[in-house]
Amino acid sequence: MFRNIFNLKSFVPIVVFFIVLLILPPIIPRFYTYIIAVMFVTSLLAMSLNMVLGHGGMFQFHHGAFYGVGAYTFALILTKTTLPMWVGFAAGPIVAALVGLLVGWFCVRLNRLYFGMLQISLGSLIWAIAFRWYSLTSGDDGIHGIPMPSILSSLNCSYYFILIVLAICLVGMYLIFKSPFGTTLQAIRDNPQRCEAVGVNVRRHQLAAIVIATFFAGVAGVLFVVLERSVFPDLLFWVLSLEIFIMCLLGGWFTFLGPMLGAAITVALRTFVGIYTEYWTLILGVILILLIFFLPEGVFGYFIEKFKERGTTDMLEEK
Amino acid sequence: MLRVEAVKKSFDGFLAVNEADLLVEKGEIIAVIGPNGAGKTTLFNLITGQLKPDTGRIIFKDEDIAGVPPYEICKKGISRSFQIVNIFNRLTVFENVQVAMLSHQKKTFNLFSPAKGQVIRETKEILDNVGLSDKASKISGSLSHGDQKVLEMAIALGNRPELLILDEPTAGLSPEETSVTIDMINRLTTDLGLTILFCEHDMELVFSIAHKIMVMQQGKSIIQAPPDQVRDNREVQEAYLGGSA
Numbered sequence: 161m162f163r164n165i166f167n168l169k170s171f172v173p174i175v176v177f178f179i180v181l182l183i184l185p186p187i188i189p190r191f192y193t194y195i196i197a198v199m200f201v202t203s204l205l206a207m208s209l210n211m212v213l214g215h216g217g218m219f220q221f222h223h224g225a226f227y228g229v230g231a232y233t234f235a236l237i238l239t240k241t242t243l244p245m246w247v248g249f250a251a252g253p254i255v256a257a258l259v260g261l262l263v264g265w266f267c268v269r270l271n272r273l274y275f276g277m278l279q280i281s282l283g284s285l286i287w288a289i290a291f292r293w294y295s296l297t298s299g300d301d302g303i304h305g306i307p308m309p310s311i312l313s314s315l316n317c318s319y320y321f322i323l324i325v326l327a328i329c330l331v332g333m334y335l336i337f338k339s340p341f342g343t344t345l346q347a348i349r350d351n352p353q354r355c356e357a358v359g360v361n362v363r364r365h366q367l368a369a370i371v372i373a374t375f376f377a378g379v380a381g382v383l384f385v386v387l388e389r390s391v392f393p394d395l396l397f398w399v400l401s402l403e404i405f406i407m408c409l410l411g412g413w414f415t416f417l418g419p420m421l422g423a424a425i426t427v428a429l430r431t432f433v434g435i436y437t438e439y440w441t442l443i444l445g446v447i448l449i450l451l452i453f454f455l456p457e458g459v460f461g462y463f464i465e466k467f468k469e470r471g472t473t474d475m476l477e478e479k
Numbered sequence: 480m481l482r483v484e485a486v487k488k489s490f491d492g493f494l495a496v497n498e499a500d501l502l503v504e505k506g507e508i509i510a511v512i513g514p515n516g517a518g519k520t521t522l523f524n525l526i527t528g529q530l531k532p533d534t535g536r537i538i539f540k541d542e543d544i545a546g547v548p549p550y551e552i553c554k555k556g557i558s559r560s561f562q563i564v565n566i567f568n569r570l571t572v573f574e575n576v577q578v579a580m581l582s583h584q585k586k587t588f589n590l591f592s593p594a595k596g597q598v599i600r601e602t603k604e605i606l607d608n609v610g611l612s613d614k615a616s617k618i619s620g621s622l623s624h625g626d627q628k629v630l631e632m633a634i635a636l637g638n639r640p641e642l643l644i645l646d647e648p649t650a651g652l653s654p655e656e657t658s659v660t661i662d663m664i665n666r667l668t669t670d671l672g673l674t675i676l677f678c679e680h681d682m683e684l685v686f687s688i689a690h691k692i693m694v695m696q697q698g699k700s701i702i703q704a705p706p707d708q709v710r711d712n713r714e715v716q717e718a719y720l721g722g723s724a
Binding site for chain 2 (some may be wrong): 335336338339340341342343344346347349350351353354355356357358359360361362365368372414
């Protein structure tokens with residue numbers, strides 16, 4: 161099954177990269193371990209959004225809501241119930257996917273921009289619930305100091321846990337990306353009308369994509385709690401949704417790994433430029449403007465394009 | 480096989496299709512002609528479900544398909560190409576046809592087995608048939624207009640239709656490309672036993688390959704008859720062919 165879609169040329173660098181990530185924590189300062197872990201969580205979130213945005217062509221403007229739902233579900237099960245830990249791990253993504261199903265069921269009835277508008281309103285509704293339902297969610301105080309099992313007690317342990325879950329999710333997402341469903345989804349992105357004409361029930365496929373993407377957003381939410389041990393309403397606020405939307409554009413929304421790069425760049429900017437000025441978004445804004453003009457395919461998309469060009473000229477020379 | 484009866488469709492009070500009738504028998508090549516704005520494309524959109532008729536019946540294989548969504552109609556055995564190139568721009572030529580094939584074989588919800596191993600043979604066969612196999616791995620958006628028109632038809636073939644509807648298959652093509660397309664249409668009916676319904680402005684093409692011609696004017700169907708009868712019909716000459724015929 162795997163031989164068909166993972167070629168050796170791209171497999172080797174990925175494995176090397178993975179091994180580097182495995183051996184990093186003991187040798188780099190704690191702070192950097194933490195930042196890389198934040199990048200992992202954010203990458204998973206951005207890539208889950210890109211399943212519907214870049215591959216599915218749907219303007220999921222409020223993807224952060226499902227991330228928050230996953231995080232809150234996990235946090236609430238750990239703090240308010242006596243259910244075993246694994247129930248929380250499973251429930252986070254599943255509840256996020258169910259909310260995704262509900263929101264998506266309404267949204268897929270609309271097109272393009274209207275889809276996005278309804279997304280924002282329904283997502284904001286979820287935010288309002290988390291913000292206002294004080295007795296359950298502690299409102300804007302959030303929930304802090306969520307207990308973790310001893311196996312995830314240290315930062316390095318959570319780092320490895322997050323890395324492994326991320327790797328599993330990425331493999332899953334890549335399989336879906338390369339599956340007949342993934343191809344169909346990209347066809348819907350390119351031309352929904354034509355897709356209907358070749359017998360594809362467009363809405364049903366879009367809804368399925370939303371459910372899958374919100375599931376992975378829920379996984380990212382759970383990982384956030386594992387790392388931070390707290391949840392707060394900002395996780396569901398539209399500003400965060402906009403930020404991950406930008407990550408997808410920045411990295412390259414038509415590529416598979418692009419959003420990961422976009423997430424890493426954004427987190428790095430926030431962390432390292434954020435030290436000097438709280439207006440780090442200003443830098444992000446300038447980068448975004450340059451991007452629109454010079455790299456419309458995103459950073460990763462640009463490199464792929466370059467690589468392809470070189471590849472074809474190499475082939476020509478061989479001939 | 481397909482029977483359109485007294486179909487009407489209006490847009491904001493403008494009657495685009497007004498009491499149109501059409502009969503397509505199995506194995507025939509039927510052409511629909513008429514001046515610009517006569518309602519040919521609207522009629523096709525009504526048949527393939529992109530639009531819902533206001534009144535009238537569209538019977539395909541003894542079943543009324545008026546108002547059925549396009550993806551259902553496609554599954555019943557009607558597939559179509561579009562007048563303005565309507566392809567999946569960012570996908571490769573191969574994937575363009577593959578999507579139609581996957582949909583035909585109900586594999587689009589297959590989540591975990593790589594698409595690279597699916598319906599390869601069938602897709603290649605279609606690309607061979609239309610002569611696009613050497614461009615299979617190209618991104619379809621980068622093809623020439625002529626190749627995109629051919630791909631347009633190849634996608635429609637991916638659904639293994641019984642009735643193929645072509646909306647101006649040669650619009651914007653060079654004379655050479657047009658003659659290749661004509662050959663292809665003829666071959667499709669003889670080799671694959673397809674029934675073809677098409678509309679076209681190129682009269683030479685229409686009169687050379689159509690078994691029967693239906694003439695539309697201002698949303699009405701005037702006549703449906705073999706080419707020589709259409710040529711001799713006074714009403715058609717006045718309405719459409721002017722004095723030239």
